Amino acid sequence: MLDAQDIHKSFGDGAILGGVSLQVRKGELVSIIGPSGCGKSTFLRCLNFLEIPDRGIINALGVTIARDGGPWRRADEQMAHRLRTHVGMVFQSFNLFPHLNVLDNVLLAPRIVKGGTSPSERDEAMVLLEKVGLGRVAQRYPVSLSGGQQQRAAIARALAMRPEIMLYDEPTSALDPIVAEEVLGVMRTLDDEGMTQIVVTHDMRFAQVASDTIVYMDGGHIIESGPPETLCVNPADDRTRRFLRTVL
Amino acid sequence: MKHGMRRHLARFLTVPHWILCAMVVVLLAGAGGVMPQAARAEQPLRWAADASADVPYTFHDLNDQSRLTGFEYDLMQSLGEHIHIPLQFVQNDWDGLIPGLQRGLYEMVICGIEITPEHAEGIDFSAPYYVTSERIVVRRNGPALSGLEALNGHVVGTIKATQAERILANHPQVQVRTYDEETNVFMDLVNGRTDAVLIDGPIAQYYGATNPDLQVVGEPIGTVSYGIAFAKGKSAALREQVNTALEAMKKDGSLHRILTRWNLWTPQMARWSEDVSAPAIEPTSWNDYVAALHGASGWHAKLVRYASFVPLLAKGAVLTLLVSLCAMVLAVGLGLTLALLRLYGPAPLATLSSFYVEVVRGTPLLIQILLIFYGLPQCGLNLTPFVAGVLALGLNYAAYEAENYRAGLQSVARGQMEAALALNMTHVQALRYVVVPQAFRLVMPVMTNDFISLLKDSSLVSVITLTELTQTYIRLSSTYFDYFGTGLMVGGAYLLLGLPFVRLARMAEKKLSQPHIRRR
Numbered sequence: 001m002l003d004a005q006d007i008h009k010s011f012g013d014g015a016i017l018g019g020v021s022l023q024v025r026k027g028e029l030v031s032i033i034g035p036s037g038c039g040k041s042t043f044l045r046c047l048n049f050l051e052i053p054d055r056g057i058i059n060a061l062g063v064t065i066a067r068d069g070g071p072w073r074r075a076d077e078q079m080a081h082r083l084r085t086h087v088g089m090v091f092q093s094f095n096l097f098p099h100l101n102v103l104d105n106v107l108l109a110p111r112i113v114k115g116g117t118s119p120s121e122r123d124e125a126m127v128l129l130e131k132v133g134l135g136r137v138a139q140r141y142p143v144s145l146s147g148g149q150q151q152r153a154a155i156a157r158a159l160a161m162r163p164e165i166m167l168y169d170e171p172t173s174a175l176d177p178i179v180a181e182e183v184l185g186v187m188r189t190l191d192d193e194g195m196t197q198i199v200v201t202h203d204m205r206f207a208q209v210a211s212d213t214i215v216y217m218d219g220g221h222i223i224e225s226g227p228p229e230t231l232c233v234n235p236a237d238d239r240t241r242r243f244l245r246t247v248l
Numbered sequence: 249m250k251h252g253m254r255r256h257l258a259r260f261l262t263v264p265h266w267i268l269c270a271m272v273v274v275l276l277a278g279a280g281g282v283m284p285q286a287a288r289a290e291q292p293l294r295w296a297a298d299a300s301a302d303v304p305y306t307f308h309d310l311n312d313q314s315r316l317t318g319f320e321y322d323l324m325q326s327l328g329e330h331i332h333i334p335l336q337f338v339q340n341d342w343d344g345l346i347p348g349l350q351r352g353l354y355e356m357v358i359c360g361i362e363i364t365p366e367h368a369e370g371i372d373f374s375a376p377y378y379v380t381s382e383r384i385v386v387r388r389n390g391p392a393l394s395g396l397e398a399l400n401g402h403v404v405g406t407i408k409a410t411q412a413e414r415i416l417a418n419h420p421q422v423q424v425r426t427y428d429e430e431t432n433v434f435m436d437l438v439n440g441r442t443d444a445v446l447i448d449g450p451i452a453q454y455y456g457a458t459n460p461d462l463q464v465v466g467e468p469i470g471t472v473s474y475g476i477a478f479a480k481g482k483s484a485a486l487r488e489q490v491n492t493a494l495e496a497m498k499k500d501g502s503l504h505r506i507l508t509r510w511n512l513w514t515p516q517m518a519r520w521s522e523d524v525s526a527p528a529i530e531p532t533s534w535n536d537y538v539a540a541l542h543g544a545s546g547w548h549a550k551l552v553r554y555a556s557f558v559p560l561l562a563k564g565a566v567l568t569l570l571v572s573l574c575a576m577v578l579a580v581g582l583g584l585t586l587a588l589l590r591l592y593g594p595a596p597l598a599t600l601s602s603f604y605v606e607v608v609r610g611t612p613l614l615i616q617i618l619l620i621f622y623g624l625p626q627c628g629l630n631l632t633p634f635v636a637g638v639l640a641l642g643l644n645y646a647a648y649e650a651e652n653y654r655a656g657l658q659s660v661a662r663g664q665m666e667a668a669l670a671l672n673m674t675h676v677q678a679l680r681y682v683v684v685p686q687a688f689r690l691v692m693p694v695m696t697n698d699f700i701s702l703l704k705d706s707s708l709v710s711v712i713t714l715t716e717l718t719q720t721y722i723r724l725s726s727t728y729f730d731y732f733g734t735g736l737m738v739g740g741a742y743l744l745l746g747l748p749f750v751r752l753a754r755m756a757e758k759k760l761s762q763p764h765i766r767r768r
Contacts, residue, residue: 050666081672084670084671087670088670089667089670093661093663095661095663095664095667097664097667097682099685108682109671109672112673113671113677158670161671161672
């Protein structure tokens with residue numbers, strides 16, 4: 001489904017990613033954990049080319065983009081655009097469009113990218129909003145919603161593009177635990193429906209309970225990965241063990 | 249009414265003369281082999297003056313602002329009859345008169361331009377049509393200064409770049425103060441800011457002698473000749489034609505009659521033209537002017553006069569508004585393009601955009617207007633005054649708007665662009681549907697500010713022959729010596745023009761900003 005090989009990325013002199021590889025199967029839920037600054041968010045953003053890797057190959061949904069340190073060309077941007085067609089993303093700070101109400105937030109991208117607006121699209125958007133529990137606030141503006149509502153709206157917005165893979169960049173870090181649960185609930189529902197999801201998170205409980213695979217990153221490398229039962233209970237590496245001790 | 253009839257009659261009487269003269273002109277023109285001139289006969293010959301306040305040369309009739317009059321105006325009518333070509337008047341600001349001539353906006357300028365070697369370097373002159381002197385004007389209750397020597401140690405006002413200014417420059421003990429407008433020269437004399445005025449005879453007579461507080465004193469000083477100006481080196485044939493006509497007008501007495509009607513026939517003119525006859529003509533035009541000038545006293549007459557200004561001010565206001573709106577549309581469009589290029593465009597275009605902003609922002613608007621209107625034709629691009637005015641204002645304000653939008657675009661959170669890209673929009677789509685709409689809401693108050701400012705800066709287009717609100721003010725106030733009442737009216741007009749936009753912007757702001765007043 002998604003195959004990232006040997007991804008390198010540096011900003012200026014600082015190397016953030018030193019060759020990260022990850023395979024994700026269809027329907028899998030992968031959690032990426034690790035200390036702050038370990039490169040996990042950068043890696044996630046490389047997967048849909050919001051951050052352009054310096055080197056490495058990403059192959060997802062039949063689109064392959066190889067980077068060898070050369071300049072980012074127009075053709076590359078077009079490939080990235082194709083890849084993003086089926087990859088949705090949710091951000092830590094929601095990034096809803098403040099000038100549009102919730103329904104228009106969901107409808108904007110389908111309207112623009114797919115062109116035209118049919119009544120059925122509107123109905124589908126409402127179905128999505130009902131699904132994340134926001135049917136009643138469809139006409140409200142983002143600023144009047146709680147953080148949890150905003151993040152769920154952001155998920156609905158991403159789903160409206162019918163993605164096959166969803167990326168989450170610390171989706172609950174800005175939320176208190178009770179509100180966070182609303183968001184995580186939506187993600188679990190999607191998992192049940194067979195959505196492929198990759199989540200960068202600090203929420204160990206969620207990672208432990210919901211993930212098929214947990215990936216531990218440190219210093220721009222993947223230290224180890226495996227199912228939660230193995231990784232959380234019996235980590236192979238000292239660094240993983242130390243990290244888990246502090247967060248669990 | 250009686251005066252009007254008589255004036256009409258006087259003009260009628262000259263008919264046989266001008267038929268004769270016209271025949272002479274045609275014969276001469278044919279003999280001189282200037283046939284192209286004949287082809288132009290169908291096209292009216294355009295002549296320009298600054299009729300905004302130029303009493304008694306060419307100005308708007310005090311009793312009827314829609315009518316032009318003046319001794320030069322009458323002279324041009326007579327000239328047109330003599331050379332058998334219909335004439336067309338073009339209004340232009342004093343400072344733009346000669347540049348407009350070079351630009352080919354019109355073929356002649358007649359506006360009391362003194363024939364001097366300095367002037368002759370830039371333009372070609374006809375033979376003189378009027379000869380006069382400088383006169384001293386003082387306050388009746390002020391110091392008695394009846395000669396040039398007596399001016400030493402006093403503050404003396406005059407018009408800039410004139411014979412009078414050059415005379416005064418030779419008297420270093422005189423403190424000279426120069427002005428653009430005749431009315432201002434005399435306003436300051438009346439108000440005591442200056443002790444005397446040294447100025448051309450006709451102006452001294454019409455502005456000084458008609459004011460009960462002032463008087464013309466002493467002997468005439470020096471000699472000044474007025475000539476019609478032509479574009480340098482381009483109008484030899486036309487100049488020849490005009491000179492012949494002027495000579496004919498001197499001979500047949502039509503010049504004499506015009507000047508007598510304006511009470512401007514002087515012993516000096518008699519000597520110069522060797523015409524000592526004294527036609528039995530009343531100075532009707534002069535009498536009309538004096539009567540109109542003193543007629544409107546008392547608040548009722550003043551109110552009636554102010555009411556008569558309203559249509560003129562409305563006309564000026566419409567032009568001001570039209571120029572401003574068009575310029576603002578241009579400024580918004582171009583400004584946004586510049587800002588987007590600078591922030592998101594390829595490197596060379598981004599550099600070009602910031603270069604544009606620096607250059608346009610760093611040079612005066614007035615110079616840009618003059619450059620576009622008078623300068624571009626030298627590169628083959630001839631724009632109408634309206635287009636040039638809109639273009640200059642729009643291009644100028646685009647630089648300010650660009651910076652404004654750049655700030656607005658930059659203050660839209662980075663995450664907005666990322667979210668849009670992640671939703672599979674292209675960069676252009678993300679800008680268009682997500683970033684720019686938010687930036688616009690942010691810069692709305694500043695844009696309103698800029699538009700009000702543009703509305704007022706549009707007064708600068710008066711230098712390229714557009715009679716907008718400010719130009720109308722200058723014309724009316726200096727014709728009637730009434731800066732206060734007219735000023736209040738024009739100020740009110742500007743305020744009325746601006747207010748709806750302030751209101752509209754405030755409404756839009758309220759409506760647009762409510763959903764996202766709290767920004768993340």
